[in-house]
Amino acid sequence: MTNLLLSIDAGTIDWSRAQFALTAIYHWLFVPLTLGLAVIMGIAETLYYKKRTDFWKKTAQFWQRLFGVNFAMGVATGIILEFEFGTNWSNYSWFVGDIFGAPLAVEGIVAFFMESTFVAVMFFGWKKVSAGFHLTSTWLTGLGATISAWWILVANAWMQYPVGCTFNPDTMRNEMTSFFDVALSPFAIDKFFHTVISSWIIGAVFVIAVSCWYLLQKRHICLAVQSIKIAVVVGLFAALGAGATGHKSGQTIAKVQPMKLAAMEALYEGGNEMGLKIVEGIEIPYGLSLMATNTLDGYVPGIDNLLNGYITADGKVEPSAEEKIQRGKLAIQALADYRKAKAENADEATLDALLATLNRNYEYFGYGYVKDRNDLVPSVPINFWAFRAMVGLGCLFILFFGLVFILIFDIPFISMVFRRLLSAFGLLPETASDQTTPADAIPNWLCWTAVLMVPLAYIASESGWLVAEFGRQPWTIQDMLPTWAAVSDLQSSSVMITFFLFLILFTTMLAVEISILIKQIKKGPEL
Amino acid sequence: MTYTFLQHYWCFIVSLLGALLVFLLFVQGANSIIFSLGETAQERRLLINSTGRKWEFTFTTLVTFGGAFFASYPLFYSTSFGGAYWLWMLILFSFVLQAVSYEFQNKLGNFLGATTFQCFLVFNGIVGPLLLGGAVATFFEGSNFIVEKNNLIDIYALTPVISRWANASHGLDALLNPWVLVLGLAVLFLARTLGLLYLRNNVADEAILQRSHKHLMINAGIFVLLFVVYLVHLLTKDGYAWDDSGLIFIEPYKYLHNAIDMWYLTIVLLIGVVLVLWGIASDLFRDCKCGIWFAGIGTVLTVTPLLLLSAWNHTAYYPSTADLQSSLTLENSCSSYFTLNTMFFVSLLVPFVLAYIVYAWRKIDSKKIDQAEIANDSHAY
Numbered sequence: 058m059t060n061l062l063l064s065i066d067a068g069t070i071d072w073s074r075a076q077f078a079l080t081a082i083y084h085w086l087f088v089p090l091t092l093g094l095a096v097i098m099g100i101a102e103t104l105y106y107k108k109r110t111d112f113w114k115k116t117a118q119f120w121q122r123l124f125g126v127n128f129a130m131g132v133a134t135g136i137i138l139e140f141e142f143g144t145n146w147s148n149y150s151w152f153v154g155d156i157f158g159a160p161l162a163v164e165g166i167v168a169f170f171m172e173s174t175f176v177a178v179m180f181f182g183w184k185k186v187s188a189g190f191h192l193t194s195t196w197l198t199g200l201g202a203t204i205s206a207w208w209i210l211v212a213n214a215w216m217q218y219p220v221g222c223t224f225n226p227d228t229m230r231n232e233m234t235s236f237f238d239v240a241l242s243p244f245a246i247d248k249f250f251h252t253v254i255s256s257w258i259i260g261a262v263f264v265i266a267v268s269c270w271y272l273l274q275k276r277h278i279c280l281a282v283q284s285i286k287i288a289v290v291v292g293l294f295a296a297l298g299a300g301a302t303g304h305k306s307g308q309t310i311a312k313v314q315p316m317k318l319a320a321m322e323a324l325y326e327g328g329n330e331m332g333l334k335i336v337e338g339i340e341i342p343y344g345l346s347l348m349a350t351n352t353l354d355g356y357v358p359g360i361d362n363l364l365n366g367y368i369t370a371d372g373k374v375e376p377s378a379e380e381k382i383q384r385g386k387l388a389i390q391a392l393a394d395y396r397k398a399k400a401e402n403a404d405e406a407t408l409d410a411l412l413a414t415l416n417r418n419y420e421y422f423g424y425g426y427v428k429d430r431n432d433l434v435p436s437v438p439i440n441f442w443a444f445r446a447m448v449g450l451g452c453l454f455i456l457f458f459g460l461v462f463i464l465i466f467d468i469p470f471i472s473m474v475f476r477r478l479l480s481a482f483g484l485l486p487e488t489a490s491d492q493t494t495p496a497d498a499i500p501n502w503l504c505w506t507a508v509l510m511v512p513l514a515y516i517a518s519e520s521g522w523l524v525a526e527f528g529r530q531p532w533t534i535q536d537m538l539p540t541w542a543a544v545s546d547l548q549s550s551s552v553m554i555t556f557f558l559f560l561i562l563f564t565t566m567l568a569v570e571i572s573i574l575i576k577q578i579k580k581g582p583e584l
Numbered sequence: 585m586t587y588t589f590l591q592h593y594w595c596f597i598v599s600l601l602g603a604l605l606v607f608l609l610f611v612q613g614a615n616s617i618i619f620s621l622g623e624t625a626q627e628r629r630l631l632i633n634s635t636g637r638k639w640e641f642t643f644t645t646l647v648t649f650g651g652a653f654f655a656s657y658p659l660f661y662s663t664s665f666g667g668a669y670w671l672w673m674l675i676l677f678s679f680v681l682q683a684v685s686y687e688f689q690n691k692l693g694n695f696l697g698a699t700t701f702q703c704f705l706v707f708n709g710i711v712g713p714l715l716l717g718g719a720v721a722t723f724f725e726g727s728n729f730i731v732e733k734n735n736l737i738d739i740y741a742l743t744p745v746i747s748r749w750a751n752a753s754h755g756l757d758a759l760l761n762p763w764v765l766v767l768g769l770a771v772l773f774l775a776r777t778l779g780l781l782y783l784r785n786n787v788a789d790e791a792i793l794q795r796s797h798k799h800l801m802i803n804a805g806i807f808v809l810l811f812v813v814y815l816v817h818l819l820t821k822d823g824y825a826w827d828d829s830g831l832i833f834i835e836p837y838k839y840l841h842n843a844i845d846m847w848y849l850t851i852v853l854l855i856g857v858v859l860v861l862w863g864i865a866s867d868l869f870r871d872c873k874c875g876i877w878f879a880g881i882g883t884v885l886t887v888t889p890l891l892l893l894s895a896w897n898h899t900a901y902y903p904s905t906a907d908l909q910s911s912l913t914l915e916n917s918c919s920s921y922f923t924l925n926t927m928f929f930v931s932l933l934v935p936f937v938l939a940y941i942v943y944a945w946r947k948i949d950s951k952k953i954d955q956a957e958i959a960n961d962s963h964a965y
Binding site: 065125126128129134135136149152155156161164169170171173177228230389396542555558574575577580583 | 638641644646650654656658661662664667672677679684687692693695733743747754919920922931933937940941
């Protein structure tokens with residue numbers, strides 16, 4: 058088995074990974090803003106539908122205009138991702154296409170058409186359709202984007218936690234056995250809620266930042282205040298929701314991807330009553346055990362335990378990496394022998410014996426392609442710091458939204474207490490400590506903070522994906538297919554050229570988009 | 585439902601999506617001639633705003649076509665996309681350029697200028713249909729690939745990859761086949777013909793209408809010539825057939841045999857051709873401005889059976905010129921029974937989807953687009 062896979066150029070694997078990461082990271086710059094703005098502009102237009110005032114119509118149209126600029130880039134970067142499964146991960150496409158292709162097809166039929174049809178009505182239908190139909194179109198645009206997120210996250214969740222399938226040695230691929238197990242896997246549900254809800258944070262931060270900039274400029278005060286009120290409710294709900302769903306995701310990862318959790322925590326030697334590191338040397342006692350197992354003394358394995366083998370809390374012996382690699386090789390050899398025997402019309406007993414060996418070891422099939430056990434460890438620094446960036450910034454958003462909420466909504470007693478506290482620290486003029494107008498509710502330093510929150514929101518969001526994807530390495534599909542067995546047979550130079558083509562293209566277009574957004578924001582709504 | 589039925593059913597769905605995509609390439613066709621049709625900046629903006637209200641349908645159909653192919657025939661996805669890398673990357677690259685070009689070109693802050701994005705639209709307008717047509721031609725002409733599933737488990741294999749291209753050009757070699765170019769150019773000129781018919785139906789501008797009439801005659805003429813030449817070639821060429829044991833072999837006049845054996849497809853194809861010709865002629869000679877509907881429906885009725893001729897009736901739909909037995913058939917490349925069956929129920933949503941698209945389209949197109957509308961529309965491209 059030692060010669061296996063030597064003919065694949067390591068550069069092809071690295072460039073293919075880099076290209077997929079590039080397109081995914083760029084795609085994720087635009088999608089969360091689409092999902093988040095869809096909710097906020099939907100609420101604004103609903104208010105227009107109820108109140109029928111020109112103010113709410115122009116407010117909805119303003120956010121829709123910014124939505125449109127961002128939406129185009131999301132669409133452009135998304136198409137590459139879908140086709141890259143085929144272009145760059147050819148073996149993957151066949152080996153799991155029977156399962157993985159279905160969510161993509163459903164996404165196209167159910168979500169993309171809804172999104173693309175009604176977004177046209179939303180943009181061009183103001184004077185052509187009734188207010189009710191237009192409002193419906195606006196919400197259906199957001200719903201289409203959210204349903205799209207559901208199906209692509211189902212596909213991604215399946216890569217992290219493959220369920221609802223069985224391996225067919227005759228077709229040499231995994232085949233679906235339960236659509237509902239795939240579509241409703243606990244991993245997919247956690248991932249969907251965590252991802253979509255956290256996307257709303259970006260939408261809310263963006264709207265609050267733009268609105269605060271208007272407050273600083275003393276322009277469009279009414280639009281700014283009303284938009285902040287909508288966005289802060291969405292943002293606070295999303296930030297708290299992201300925390301709750303993130304906790305649930307952590308527990309699922311602890312069960313199905315313990316190596317990812319160990320890398321996130323830079324935990325080499327696990328045990329019971331494990332603390333959660335804030336940074337190296339500072340930790341919350343019992344925090345990791347609580348996060349992973351919901352108990353203070355729960356056992357959490359470290360990287361070394363996972364490589365050397367350990368005994369789980371329920372007494373099950375988890376094999377060492379060497380044993381998994383050995384069993385993976387047994388599975389691959391049994392499969393090769395089975396196919397050879399079948400081609401030579403061997404008797405049933407021989408075939409059954411080979412199949413039994415394959416099935417007994419198939420759980421570790423992907424490990425058969427692993428040459429060095431250290432390849433099984435994902436990048437610890439990336440996972441460790443990306444996780445901290447995500448969680449730390451998530452906590453910051455809760456504080457930020459909470460503070461803005463309290464200041465913008467004049468909550469009896471609570472708002473006054475907070476204003477006085479801020480005033481005592483010199484963060485609010487004394488004159489504004491007891492009572493203030495909505496236009497003055499957010500002090501200048503908080504307005505600038507809101508503007509600074511925009512890049513932080515993107516860092517948090519991208520960090521979440523870094524944890525999800527780097528933490529899964531070296532697998533394209535957990536325990537089933539490592540990246541070097543999933544890749545297409547291409548020259549690394551070809552992939553390198555397309556990588557730089559897309560890098561230049563996406564970066565240029567991102568620069569154009571930011572430039573347009575800034576101009577549109579400076580121009581402001583047509584009130 | 586039997587496995588064979590589902591294989592054929594999904595082939596029909598993918599072919600229908602492919603045919604709808606060819607019809608919707610009218611967006612690209614119209615974009616490819618914006619500089620000829622629109623002499624002033626305002627006229628070009630009018631043209632772009634006209635196609636700009638439909639581009640997402642084309643884009644979405646392309647994505648769904650890819651998704652449906654992935655779900656139903658994953659070995660094709662793995663073989664064609666992973667092998668003909670450059671061909672597909674060029675197609676995708678052109679569509680990425682198109683996706684941003686509408687929204688960005690006339691917005692404040694676009695430091696690349698409107699002309700840059702209009703050139704992107706022209707690039708996509710030519711490269712998209714030409715290469716997609718070329719890709720479709722490989723269903724009949726064959727491609728240079730090898731499939732060996734044991735590669736993944738064979739320690740002595742040259743490569744662990746199941747599907748690989750047998751030369752280093754990764755798909756660009758298809759463009760060296762003149763028949764691939766003929767069909768590619770036929771699709772390009774069909775897209776331009778449909779684009780012109782669409783603009784004549786959708787735009788209220790006398791100067792553009794006059795110019796489009798002249799362009800329609802030229803583009804439709806070239807399309808008809810190329811299409812007839814390719815059809816004659818197709819019906820007289822050897823094809824790739826397979827027998828019940830799965831053995832693939834060359835059969836003389838295979839596609840002619842298919843056209844005779846599946847006479848119902850031939851009838852639909854002929855009705856489609858007549859409708860396309862009627863659509864063109866009615867606009868050219870009767871100035872009815874409704875040719876897009878005849879030609880559009882005709883395109884779908886022509887392309888769907890044409891694609892089915894490449895796959896049904898024991899035909900290898902993605903033939904390999906490097907290794908005959910590597911050729912892909914509905915049987916050896918499709919998803920499992922369970923997946924095709926599950927997806928069957930999803931596909932029942934297609935008529936519902938088509939219904940709301942038609943409804944929304946009619947609402948948006950209730951009035952022809954003119955320069956005054958663009959001037960008063962804050963979201964105009």
